[in-house]
Amino acid sequence: MEIVFLLCDIALIGAVSCLLLGSERQTMAIRLFVLSIVAMLIGDGLTGPGTIAASSPWALLAYFASTACGGAAALHPSIAKPAR
Numbered sequence: 001m002e003i004v005f006l007l008c009d010i011a012l013i014g015a016v017s018c019l020l021l022g023s024e025r026q027t028m029a030i031r032l033f034v035l036s037i038v039a040m041l042i043g044d045g046l047t048g049p050g051t052i053a054a055s056s057p058w059a060l061l062a063y064f065a066s067t068a069c070g071g072a073a074a075l076h077p078s079i080a081k082p083a084r
Contacts, residue, residue: 009044012037027081032073039066 016037019030043062047055073079 027078029073029076029079036069
């Protein structure tokens with residue numbers, strides 16, 4: 001099961017790198033979304049191998065930051081603007 005989580009994290013790193021290398025990085029919504037994914041990956045790293053529940057307060061803080069940044073990205077007005 002751990003290999004599945006690792007493969008999903010690698011896929012997320014690929015998606016984030018495509019967003020950062022593309023022209024869409026100029027909008028604030030994309031920057032917040034990338035920050036959300038990075039915070040989630042940090043939380044995954046702090047959780048530890050073989051565990052699903054976050055027992056570390058730092059991991060919980062990273063997951064909270066991920067959720068907050070994802071919500072802010074979805075609500076930001078620049079989400080409706082087309083990419084340049």
